[in-house]
Structure formats: C-alpha cells, structure tokens
Amino acid sequence: MNSAVIVAAGSSRRMGPGTDKLFLEVNGLPLVAHTWRRFDASSRIDEIVLVIRSGLEKAFLEIAERIRPGKPYRLVVGGAERQESVWNGLNAVDPRCRIVAIQDGARACTSEAVIVSTIARAVEMGAAVAAQRVTDTLKESDGENRIQRTVDRTHLWAVQTPQVFRIEVIRKALQSVREKGLSITDDTAACESIGQPVALVESRDPNPKATAPGDLPFIASLLGSEGDA
C-alpha cells in the first residue's frame, strides 16, 4: 500500500501577510486542490493524508466536496516546522502503508510519470526524490555580493517533491534527526544523516512550487484547462 502525505501546513511568508498561497485560486480551484487531485488520480497511490493548519479543517472539507476524491483521505494538523508536520503525517498513514510519497501542497503540477518513477526507485533503493539538473550559471559570492568563483554545476540537482521512501526508512531517518535535535529543510537530508542512499529521479516536465503570486500564471498554464470538476 502506497500513501501520499501532502504537506499543506505552511505559513506562506513570501506571499505577504494574510495570504495563504495554498488557497489562491488557479483555474477555478484553490492551488492545493490541484495538488490533491494529482495524487488522487495517480495509479500508484492508495490513500492521502493532508497535513493542514489547525482551524482549516472546514476549508479542506469544502475542497473535498468540490473535487470529490476517489481515494480515502485523512486530515491531520501540522506542527510549527515542516519536519514536525511530516512527522504528524507519517503517524497518520494506514498501518498497511509500505511506501510514502511526501509532497509539497504548493507543488500542484507534479506529473503521473514523476510519481510513478519516484515510487519505483524508492521501492528499489529505499528513498528517491524528484529533481532537476541545475541549468543556471551559479556563482559563489565572497559574502559581500561580489563573485568569488563560478560553481561547477555538473553534478548539481535542485530537489523537489515527491520525496518517496519505504516507510521504515523515513521513520528511522526522522527519528534520528529528532533525537539529535537537528533541523532539516527536506526529508532526504534526514536520510543523508543516517547514510541512507537517496536516488535522484529526473523530473523532465516543469514541477514548480508556488512561492510568490507571480508564479501563478505559469502554474495555471501548466495545469491547462482542467478547470473545476
């Protein structure tokens, strides 16, 4: 059994005060509804756990009424940090869950191909993450906004989501991070900290995360004309 944990408990600081980016309307639906739909429609996902902010239960139930998900879902409340939210999500998956796909709620365009291939690699290796090769020219600064050197990007990847794990792998990795009191920004870093290999799975289609209102037209164009259900 494969579960998706959609992390939708962020505070959207970059979007400006009072704005929850997950609820910005894109093609007739809140952004996070598109994310939910992608995983609900996936041939490889059996259930969905949505990690949300306290007080937003009603808003997510309203989304469910609009998109009418075909797969079982559960709402759980997240923590102050992403890491805490993921932990709460893992505690809410079905006991039969073997593989868990952790997804940013604001990453609404993830393709079925990426879900399928990250899950396949996680089954083999224990952990896998969608990623894109770095194509920008990168410079390291001297700390005072002057170029120090050009960075060799040959082996550099930008990681995205889904980040997919065998359930016992991510539980062990996050447990270790908690015991050491570390703060991590992505779940593969927890694997790195216990020496668990993580496969990079190339995401060839754009798989952007909304971080500023200016990202929405691009996301809308990628989502195409799905519209409201």
Place this chain on the structure above:
Amino acid sequence: MNSAVIVAAGSSRRMGPGTDKLFLEVNGLPLVAHTWRRFDASSRIDEIVLVIRSGLEKAFLEIAERIRPGKPYRLVVGGAERQESVWNGLNAVDPRCRIVAIQDGARACTSEAVIVSTIARAVEMGAAVAAQRVTDTLKESDGENRIQRTVDRTHLWAVQTPQVFRIEVIRKALQSVREKGLSITDDTAACESIGQPVALVESRDPNPKATAPGDLPFIASLLGSEGDA
C-alpha cells in the same frame, strides 16, 4: 555613453529543431522585440547593438518597423559561440561608449530598475551582473544519480543578464580569454579569469530567460498587456 549589446544569435537547441525561440510570438510581438524594447525604453541606454544570425537581417528590420525604436541601433552578425558573438557586438559599439550592458536576447522581462542598478555598480566596480539568490534545495550527486550531499546555498547566486562592464574591462577580459583559448559561458567568467571583481546586483523581480516553449506563458504574464505598439 552607454551601449546595450543584445545577443540574439543563439541556435535554440532546447526549443527543438526549426524553432528560433527569439521569434516566438509573446503578447503580439516576437520575444526578442520585447527585449529590444526594454533597452530602447531605458533611461540609461544610448544605443543598441543587436548581434544576430546571418540571414536574419530582414526579420530584425521588420521588428524595427513594428516597434519603432527611439534610439540608434545596429545589426551585426554573431559567431558560432556566444563568446564570439559578444566580441563582434563589442566591436560594433559607438567609439564614445564607456559602459556596455550585455543582454540575452531571450531575456525579455528585465526591469528598468535592474538596468539602472547594474549600470551604477559597473561604473563603480568595473563589472556588475544581475543575479538572484539560489532558493532551491541543491544536492550534489555522486555522478550516478544518487545524492552525495546537500549543498550550502548561503552564498550561491544564479547569474542572469544584463552583465554590465566598463568597456575597457570587458575588452581586456575577453582578449585574455581569447589568447588563452578558453571557452566561457558567461562574460563575468572572463573577468574572474583576470582577477577583475564583479558585483552581484540582486534582481528582485523575475527576470527569466526563455529556454523552452513552456516558459512563454510565464513570460507573457510578466510582460503584461504591453501588446503590439
């Protein structure tokens, strides 16, 4: 006197065969026409040199008829490599030119604020480049698509254009690169090779370069409703 050199001689490999991304229509004009317009409208630019592919002179003259630029412009033919094209562009600027802003033809959304601030920093330091702080989570692979380590992005910047220089600085830097037979992918790297400091100027607004057809809706939304002139 400040000159803009717009490099519009690329072969657009990532766009697929037979497609010149610079001529894809965005909001009623070819992409490169928007780039041209931004520099033609800038309060800090006095003339524009367009470095183009051989045989496309007529196409650029047609663009000029449509946008009716207010500033003098010149068309020069580029070389096989970007470096060669920039060199040809530098050889075509007005003899009174003191500052040159080198711009990707496919980067159509560069703001006046970025043009003004990169020129100001280049006057002070000799060289300056528009850049954005890296916000993606970066991983270095082991060369076989497994994560080796998380990359510290604290001092990492993705450089864009304009790349702005005192004319004698970039001439000296590129001359040195040519003599050494080096191949560079951006003009600030030529400065690095001769120890010339380059200022990183934060571009806060999106300043994307079109590299694939999927980028165009985002660019169109940034360009807003400028439309055809």
